[in-house]
Amino acid sequence: DAKTTQPNSMESNEEEPVHLPCNHSTISGTDYIHWYRQLPSQGPEYVIHGLTSNVNNRMASLAIAEDRKSSTLILHRATLRDAAVYYCILRDRRSQGNLIFGKGTKLSVKP
Amino acid sequence: NAGVTQTPKFRILKIGQSMTLQCTQDMNHNYMYWYRQDPGMGLKLIYYSVGAGITDKGEVPNGYNVSRSTTEDFPLRLELAAPSQTSVYFCASRLGLAVSYEQYFGPGTRLTVT
Numbered sequence: 001d002a003k004t005t006q007p008n009s010m011e012s013n014e015e016e017p018v019h020l021p022c023n024h025s026t027i028s029g030t031d032y033i034h035w036y037r038q039l040p041s042q043g044p045e046y047v048i049h050g051l052t053s054n055v056n057n058r059m060a061s062l063a064i065a066e067d068r069k070s071s072t073l074i075l076h077r078a079t080l081r082d083a084a085v086y087y088c089i090l091r092d093r094r095s096q097g098n099l100i101f102g103k104g105t106k107l108s109v110k111p
Numbered sequence: 112n113a114g115v116t117q118t119p120k121f122r123i124l125k126i127g128q129s130m131t132l133q134c135t136q137d138m139n140h141n142y143m144y145w146y147r148q149d150p151g152m153g154l155k156l157i158y159y160s161v162g163a164g165i166t167d168k169g170e171v172p173n174g175y176n177v178s179r180s181t182t183e184d185f186p187l188r189l190e191l192a193a194p195s196q197t198s199v200y201f202c203a204s205r206l207g208l209a210v211s212y213e214q215y216f217g218p219g220t221r222l223t224v225t
Contacts, residue, residue: 032212043115043201043216044154087153091212096161097142097205098169099214101153 004088009106012078020073020105022088027068032091034099035062035073037084044087044101047073083109112137115217117202123223124192132187132220134202141207143185144214145169145177147198154201160185161207192224 005023012018024033035047048055048062050071055062061074075082087104091097118133136143141162146154146169156169160179174196176188185204189196199221203214 034212036214041219043203043219044214045216046213049212096159096167097207097212097214098144098156098159099154100170101146101155103151103153 004090004102006086006088006102006105008103009108011108011110012075012082014080014109014111015077018075018078018082018107018109020075020086020088020107021070022072023070024088024090025069027090028092030093032093033062033064033068033071034089034091035060036087036089036099036101037082038087038104039081039084047086049091078107078109080109080111083107114138115202115204115215117200117217117220119220120218121221123225124189126192126194126224128192129188129190130192130222132189132200132202132222134185134187134217135183136185136202136204136215137183138204138206138215139182140204140215141182142205143179144203144205145175145185145187146201146203147171147196148201148219149198157187157200189222194224196222197224198222 034049036044038044050062063072085104144159145157158177160166202217
């Protein structure tokens, strides 16, 4: 499975945008890019996913580089509740949906 | 819908004891998964199931067993507990259609083996 590289930690101020980067230089044509986040003492929750085009939903936006070797999760206005570990995961669309989690990026949000 | 529920929330086991972690989902999802998460690490897949009666190993299956007799339930059995199995265990489910990518996770079971 292709691997992802994320910074260990990032800080943001409340109500400012946050850009969380992810590198996946060995991504294959059948890999979807998924983002999950894990709030303290909770199970992970789905944030967004994409294949080639940029994606938006109520939680976030996903910007995918043209060569698909990197992507960025964008939180438009960080809130204290967004403090969590964010995981960038590649999922082969031919697989059974198994997710391979790395260590993720721990996002801290300052009031 | 309650979503994915897990019991118990916490458990302390002695080395060599056995236990079953319960997982139930009420969303009629076909796919179910068991993960473990060690401190400061990401989740690792233990076992998964694509439907009732069908299970398969994940990345770290040793020391665990599963069964899937119904769509709703996917219990994880620990036999002869070892300190290395101290972890937080998460159950997840997914609808399983090609357009359904989202996994729904339970709140976790924190297990300590001493």
